[in-house]
Amino acid sequence: MKKTFLCLSVLAAGFALITAFKPAPKDAGASEIADVKSISAITFGEDGILFIGDSKSATVFAVNTKDKKKGKASPVDIKNIDQKIAAALGTVVANITVTDMAVNPISKKLYIAVQNSDGTPALLRLDGEKIEAVSIKDLEATAVVLNNSPAEDAKDGRGRSLRISTISDLGYADGNLLVSGLSNHEFSSSFKSIPYPFTGKQDESTLEIYHAAHGRFETSAPIKTFTTATIDNKKYLVASYTCTPLVLFPMDELKPGMHVKGRTVAEMGSGNTPIDMITLMKNNEPFLVMANTKHPVAKVDYKNIASFAGTLTEQVKGTGGVSFTATDMTNVMQMDKLDNAQIIMMQKKANGDVDLWTANETTL
């Protein structure tokens, strides 16, 4: 009898788990259960809306965290955050990857996207030093499906989908969700500006971005990370490619279907991939902070960018273009802006520990 009950319960549990995985949303705009299959990038919009970039389903979900109670931008300092996250998930550090993190600009709580080695995503939130789970499927959500390539339905001999557009970064500026994507097949970049709330019309801009180096070679250049900034009262997209150059695009030139050439303003060095870029303020002047896989966190003064008239034309040794300051912060794995003067960083220390801490304009 007990065995029968057990079997029934296990079956019921299995059924409950299966039914929890509903098909991916097809219609953008409608409120629905966010069936998030992966979390490549996260960013906050307004009113506690968290955008979740799901590369596996080529979808960005906008979920209402309802986390709208104004909070204080208090510095955090948590040692061995990776071990604490792993313990909370019931696994070991080697099995988890922090794919992105974002501070809710209202509550100032930090949201951390984690991926288990089996691909299962998890969204966590810090309340003080306490790690909480955010149950995405219990939140109101809308979604926009990104793939609109003519080849999106191509399948191989086994009927598997071939192409996937990995979301490399997300941003939100002036009512628009900004999405940069990398393809797993063609070497190209997609950059979309999608009005939010989603209209369901897929009226996003798609840009083809080229990289002009030293006035001689022009190449396609997938964007890895980006931020937005205002320089001399003009709005810019500040992007960094997989091959590290720092590039500016005037926002008003980013129109649907345009072939846009970025203005390369700096090369940040070799063998490096940019991780995150943030715009901070110091004495009412904006400056760019950039974390890298190989190089230390770099600071660039936007005034220098503004005064750097042309694109890079001269060959330079090491790094070139706009001057930047390399800080002593290396191995920064993730970062986000806590407020205009503070950044929360996840950093691998020299002893191998991964700590979460807050840098400010004095330490930067």
Add this chain to the structure above:
Amino acid sequence: MLIYGQLMKLLYNRPTGKKIRLSQLLSLIFFTTLFAESCRQKQAGITIVWTGRQATAISMPMDFFDMKADSVLPYLQVRLHGNATAMLGSYKAAGDYILFSPIIPLMPGGSYEVLLKNKLVGEIKIPLADTGNAPYVINIFPSNDTVPENLLKIYLEFSAPMQEGQALQHVCLLNDQNDTVPGVFLDLQPELWDKERTTLTLWLDPGRIKRDLIPNQKMGNPLRLGKHYTLAVSKQWKDIYGMPLKQSYTRKFVAGARDSISPIPGKWVLKLAPANSTDPLQINFGEALDYYLAQETIIIKDEKGTAIAGKIRIINNGTGFAFQPKKPWQAGPYRLQISSMLEDLAGNNLNRLFERDMRSQTSGVEKDFFEKTFTIR
């Protein structure tokens, strides 16, 4: 619980320094045995809930706790053995059982402890994956012995979904001295996996391939003309079920001449099938093209412009394409429609080169599709 209480009383109320009488010792053995048996039975009650090959929940019968669900749920914790932190997840009463569903699947080989009011009440170990299901490498593309020195991508295809985020720990390129060539691949997170997580795209560092960029100036092209290389995949790489690869894999190739020419569909040689047959149409590209893009970007359309259904195969080490229609070919005109995003092994697509020398080349008119017509007789 009563037995447990008596045992504890016996153990903790024993006056210090006094000798234990034989009867007390026997009682201790009796109660200890009872306690151990009681625990064993309780632990037998904890079961793993499987979803496919993954342990996704722990089920505990209510009688395991001798209490009502309302009294148990707020005080129940599950944690990985050796950790003081309770795991995140949901605890739900489902009939006579309590189900704990963690946020991520339980770790193969992991021991999990169940605690009630901070007291250990049971433990369960998740078995390791079945060694008979070890994953293996199905293919490595490109499959040619010779690749252009400006090769841009390598694809690894596995038999099972693999653990992500660890590719560069398990893949390396060796030179002809069997030394690892440093900094060849771009360290890209998140990695570029397909939806099934069975095919990984690795980019050779584009900053090193793009001439005149600082990485190229400083470190040179990742591959050198005429040099022999071995791509090695470590058997330590595990699939999502925690099972390592069946064996290590290697693929040898040599770096040939730089490819600085876009694929030109006009130069492709077609081998046509006779009308009323389902024989394959074969295309000879004259060079190896991207294995996946070649499958995605070429559509065969009939006279009315309707795409015809059939099976695509990439043949002859990526230099050829075979299309077998589902229904027999009809006599008459057909056309190939090729998306301009089709690339060769160096990332040159139909519209543009991976890198265009602006001093000597002008950019032509870019098209979304290229077409080539043929007639079936």
